[in-house]
Amino acid sequence: MGLFGKKGDLKAEPTRLFYACDIHGSEPTYRKFLNAAKFYDVDALVFGGDLMGKLLVPIVSDAGGVWRAGLHEQKHVLTTPKELAEFKKSLDTLGFYWFECDSDEYRWYEGHQDRIDQKFDELAKARLAEWVELAENRLAGTHVRVYLCGGNDDTEKVLSALDEVSLDRVVNCENRIVPLDDHHSLATIGYSTPTPWDTPRERTDEQIGELIEKLMADVPDPSRCIFNFHCPPLDSSLDTCLKLDASVWPPTPVIENGQPVYYGAGSQAVGDALDAYQPTVGLHGHIHESRGATKFGRTLALNPGSEYGEGVLRGLIVAIKGGEVIGHQFTSG
Amino acid sequence: MAEVAVPQVFTRRASGLVRVMSPYSAFVYNILTMGVIFPWTYLWAPTAFQGSNLVLGIAFAFLFELPIALAYTWLATALPRSGGDYVFQSRVFGGGFGFTVVFAFFVVWILQWVALSGWLLAALGIAPTFLGLGVTTDVHAFTTIGTWAATSNGIIIISLVNAAIALVLLVSGFRNYVRFQYVMWYAILVSFGIVLLLFLTTNPGAFHTKINSFAGAIDGVKNFFGQAKAAAAAGGVDFNPPFFLFGTLMVAPIAWTSLQWATYSVEQGGEIKNAHVLRNQLFIIVGSLAATAGLLVLLAVAMNHGIGGDGIRVASSGYWYANGKALIGGGYMFPNLIAMGLTSSPIIVAIIGVGFILNSFQIVCNCYIGCTRIMVAQGLDGLLPDWFSRVHPRWKTPVNAHIAYFVAAVPVIFGFNKIADWSTKWALGITFANGAVMTLSALAAALLPYRAKKLYEASPGAKYRFGNTPMVTIFGTLGFLFGAFMVGAFLFVKGLGLAYTASAFPYVIVIGTAVFGLIVYFIMKQVKSSKGIKVEYAFAEIPPE
Numbered sequence: 070m071g072l073f074g075k076k077g078d079l080k081a082e083p084t085r086l087f088y089a090c091d092i093h094g095s096e097p098t099y100r101k102f103l104n105a106a107k108f109y110d111v112d113a114l115v116f117g118g119d120l121m122g123k124l125l126v127p128i129v130s131d132a133g134g135v136w137r138a139g140l141h142e143q144k145h146v147l148t149t150p151k152e153l154a155e156f157k158k159s160l161d162t163l164g165f166y167w168f169e170c171d172s173d174e175y176r177w178y179e180g181h182q183d184r185i186d187q188k189f190d191e192l193a194k195a196r197l198a199e200w201v202e203l204a205e206n207r208l209a210g211t212h213v214r215v216y217l218c219g220g221n222d223d224t225e226k227v228l229s230a231l232d233e234v235s236l237d238r239v240v241n242c243e244n245r246i247v248p249l250d251d252h253h254s255l256a257t258i259g260y261s262t263p264t265p266w267d268t269p270r271e272r273t274d275e276q277i278g279e280l281i282e283k284l285m286a287d288v289p290d291p292s293r294c295i296f297n298f299h300c301p302p303l304d305s306s307l308d309t310c311l312k313l314d315a316s317v318w319p320p321t322p323v324i325e326n327g328q329p330v331y332y333g334a335g336s337q338a339v340g341d342a343l344d345a346y347q348p349t350v351g352l353h354g355h356i357h358e359s360r361g362a363t364k365f366g367r368t369l370a371l372n373p374g375s376e377y378g379e380g381v382l383r384g385l386i387v388a389i390k391g392g393e394v395i396g397h398q399f400t401s402g
Numbered sequence: 403m404a405e406v407a408v409p410q411v412f413t414r415r416a417s418g419l420v421r422v423m424s425p426y427s428a429f430v431y432n433i434l435t436m437g438v439i440f441p442w443t444y445l446w447a448p449t450a451f452q453g454s455n456l457v458l459g460i461a462f463a464f465l466f467e468l469p470i471a472l473a474y475t476w477l478a479t480a481l482p483r484s485g486g487d488y489v490f491q492s493r494v495f496g497g498g499f500g501f502t503v504v505f506a507f508f509v510v511w512i513l514q515w516v517a518l519s520g521w522l523l524a525a526l527g528i529a530p531t532f533l534g535l536g537v538t539t540d541v542h543a544f545t546t547i548g549t550w551a552a553t554s555n556g557i558i559i560i561s562l563v564n565a566a567i568a569l570v571l572l573v574s575g576f577r578n579y580v581r582f583q584y585v586m587w588y589a590i591l592v593s594f595g596i597v598l599l600l601f602l603t604t605n606p607g608a609f610h611t612k613i614n615s616f617a618g619a620i621d622g623v624k625n626f627f628g629q630a631k632a633a634a635a636a637g638g639v640d641f642n643p644p645f646f647l648f649g650t651l652m653v654a655p656i657a658w659t660s661l662q663w664a665t666y667s668v669e670q671g672g673e674i675k676n677a678h679v680l681r682n683q684l685f686i687i688v689g690s691l692a693a694t695a696g697l698l699v700l701l702a703v704a705m706n707h708g709i710g711g712d713g714i715r716v717a718s719s720g721y722w723y724a725n726g727k728a729l730i731g732g733g734y735m736f737p738n739l740i741a742m743g744l745t746s747s748p749i750i751v752a753i754i755g756v757g758f759i760l761n762s763f764q765i766v767c768n769c770y771i772g773c774t775r776i777m778v779a780q781g782l783d784g785l786l787p788d789w790f791s792r793v794h795p796r797w798k799t800p801v802n803a804h805i806a807y808f809v810a811a812v813p814v815i816f817g818f819n820k821i822a823d824w825s826t827k828w829a830l831g832i833t834f835a836n837g838a839v840m841t842l843s844a845l846a847a848a849l850l851p852y853r854a855k856k857l858y859e860a861s862p863g864a865k866y867r868f869g870n871t872p873m874v875t876i877f878g879t880l881g882f883l884f885g886a887f888m889v890g891a892f893l894f895v896k897g898l899g900l901a902y903t904a905s906a907f908p909y910v911i912v913i914g915t916a917v918f919g920l921i922v923y924f925i926m927k928q929v930k931s932s933k934g935i936k937v938e939y940a941f942a943e944i945p946p947e
Contacts, residue, residue: 097856100946108944123419125412137409141862144408162860165411175409185412222418267415306793311420319419326584331576333798360782363793379481380856382944388934398935399782402944 083390084250085111087400089382090299090354091375093222094122094164094193099200101382101402106213108402109386113213113249117354118220118259118299120200121193121227122164125185128153129175136169162380166192190226197230201239208238218243220299220355221261221268242297244280246287253349253389254294256284261300261355262336265315278338291346293392301335301353302343305363307372308335310356343368349392352385360399369394376401425682425689432690434587435768436663438594438697439761441526441736443657444705448718450897451649452640456702456714459653464695466654466888467661470840470881471691473847474665475683476874480850480861482679487843488776494846494853497941498923501785503842506919509773511835516769516811517818520561523762524551526736528560531755533731534742537619538751545620545731552733554819561815568766569808572774573794573801579767586760593757596750597741598700601708604744609709613730616743620731631712633727634719641712652895655888657698659833662840664691666772680862705737708744774803783940784930785923823903834892834900835912841885848878 087105092098106114128138128147136147138156147153160167166189170178178184204215217239219228231241240247242257249255258280260272272280277300288294301307312330313320322329334356343351343365351370360374360383373385382402388395413419447454477490487508492500529551536545550556571579604612610627617626635641664687705714717735720728728735730743738758742751778800781791794801818824851858851872858864858872866873892898893912900908927937 097946101944104944104946109939123414127409127412129409137407139408139411143865159859162856178412179410186414188412189414266418304798306798309798313420322420326580328580328583361793362782362791363795376481379860386939396933396935398784398939400939401941
């Protein structure tokens with residue numbers, strides 16, 4: 070029987086889901102995520118956290134009808150509306166936010182982190198709300214649902230957009246158990262262990278462990294539960310990243326014997342939970358460069374990685390049936 | 403109020419920004435990867451292309467490699483997270499092409515380098531070291547070991563042990579290798595420096611006396627140099643050849659066997675791309691390329707000073723003309739062996755030997771590191787069985803890929819050392835395969851702005867243009883043309899190996915591996931398709947609209 074066979078009675082056919090994460094505000098990557106439903110012929114789109122972009126680019130207009138901006142430490146001077154539109158599009162691809170302002174307004178923000186953070190939240194929330202509306206429109210009339218949640222990089226203020234709009238195809242799965250299909254549930258936790266950047270949604274490993282316990286208390290059959298835990302398990306090869314010295318700003322890679330040091334930045338609690346509960350599958354993100362697959366007992370744990378900055382949607386197609394993973398495929402769209 | 407000249411980007415505290423690494427460390431280790439110890443430029447070129455100028459030839463190799471290196475810099479900063487030739491070519495040419503080329507011409511052909519590194523370790527490292535120790539300490543057992551290490555059985559055993567030790571070291575954790583690499587780096591620097599010094603502080607007259615004494619102590623031969631030179635002349639070596647421009651150009655592909663590896667470790671884990679990253683990569687790649695070329699030139703100049711053109715040609719005749727009289731202890735007159743013959747200090751001999759032994763070992767590690775990484779990526783994409791991408795639960799390394807590579811290298815090691823034409827005539831001609839990958843990646847770079855437009859436009863290098871033409875297209879095109887010239891030279895120029903035997907067999911191997919890669923691709927595609935998985939999804943771009 071084909072893994073991705075024709076849709077029919079969902080009791081007979083496996084459920085096919087597409088998982089992606091860490092798109093950090095990238096507009097084309099998110100649109101690809103929505104289109105993945107049709108492109109890969111899946112029943113559900115699961116997002117694993119980190120929706121917010123990382124940089125805010127002010128585009129300053131001057132009296133001469135010219136716009137100036139800085140990007141990649143280079144000066145951009147935009148002299149026509151077409152150049153301006155293309156520049157904004159490139160920012161959208163990178164997942165950056167932008168706003169147009171004059172010099173006075175720019176100076177009002179410059180050096181005031183609280184004002185900048187507020188602007189970030191305002192633009193990020195607006196973008197998320199647009200994304201939710203886009204998802205509702207694109208998936209209207211289909212059986213596909215989109216499961217959205219935040220990651221450690223997302224603020225609660227921005228994520229509140231998920232509670233403030235009316236949802237039909239979109240499911241806010243943030244820190245809750247939701248049904249994925251008639252036979253499987255989805256458990257989601259968007260927090261991560263502490264990072265060098267003191268991101269908005271970090272928790273200690275103990276706290277993550279407690280959250281998992283609390284969540285799983287409501288799951289009747291953990292073997293038919295999909296873990297959508299943003300933070301990967303510790304030292305699993307899904308969490309390998311540069312070790313950073315956070316005593317300087319920005320953090321700097323730790324060098325030993327002339328080479329950068331890599332280490333596991335994941336969560337022991339997540340690893341323990343995979344071992345203890347043996348869910349259907351573990352879906353993880355957070356560490357963009359650690360695409361991979363590993364097993365915890367019978368449970369496959371996966372991280373598709375992320376290349377949002379290049380406009381590439383890294384993801385996973387996972388087919389599940391009866392609490393088992395029938396097949397999986399890494400994608401790069 | 404005055405206009406804002408250059409608005410600064412606003413960041414959140416949670417920006418993910420990472421301070422750009424000092425390029426110095428990567429610069430230093432890139433030099434190590436480029437194999438300054440490879441002897442072929444000095445051993446092969448002088449008599450294969452009589453009248454060629456080594457210094458000029460190395461300079462040509464540097465100039466030819468430069469645009470390739472620049473093209474790779476652009477590629478690396480456009481795809482910092484999942485870079486590498488497999489990804490570069492898959493993005494631009496498609497997954498089937500990227501898999502076939504890189505699997506065949508890197509993964510399969512670099513098995514040859516596993517065998518070569520064992521040969522280097524034995525013939526360039528262990529043999530000269532023990533021969534030198536035998537002469538300087540008058541301990542006959544050392545000489546016996548050195549002589550044995552240069553035999554085909556000795557090389558095979560050493561190669562297998564070399565590959566096995568590398569396997570264990572890398573499987574036990576990459577961090578262990580990194581610690582050891584630190585030792586290797588300083589050892590080769592000191593070793594290479596001493597070799598240079600020995601050549602620079604002698605002259606051809608003194609060299610003749612010392613090498614006669616050295617060879618006499620090992621082989622019992624009198625007037626070694628006189629006899630070797632006479633035999634070389636009788637065999638066809640011209641000791642006063644006119645300058646040969648084409649021959650000098652043909653030195654470039656040989657020197658390229660070192661310099662092409664400037665791009666092997668191109669990797670940048672930048673979260674947020676910036677111009678610093680591009681500039682640093684330029685320093686790392688181009689800077690280390692220039693430094694390595696400089697070291698190779700320095701060695702050529704030093705050898706010419708110390709042993710003269712006659713000395714260089716006699717040494718080369720042992721390799722290219724199979725002049726048995728020009729062998730010492732059964733081995734070729736490698737630069738480091740000659741240097742050992744210039745000293746009476748066993749300590750100096752040991753220091754030189756250790757450096758060359760360790761750099762030879764580092765090469766086999768590089769083979770494993772690069773190719774297992776490719777196999778893991780291809781396994782994750784479904785183009786190789788999942789087994790290859792599995793990570794050991796305790797060591798966190800792709801053990802299966804390492805083991806597979808070791809097992810696959812065993813027959814290659816035997817073939818390399820037991821089939822005469824394999825090692826003497828085809829071996830370095832096989833470098834065409836690796837060169838072909840880099841040449842095609844340069845082409846991928848040239849086409850990047852057109853075949854992967856959005857990806858290119860989001861990269862730091864997109865701003866740089868020459869008129870309307872992206873700089874990456876210019877570098878990539880030049881790199882492709884120069885690379886094609888050198889790869890073509892390996893394929894068709896008689897003095898560069900493949901064409902020497904006037905046999906179709908080497909070409910059958912070349913084409914055969916490419917066909918093998920294609921067959922693997924189609925088999926895996928079918929196998930996955932029967933399970934309902936489309937491998938094309940690993941590369942197919944989803945439209946955003």
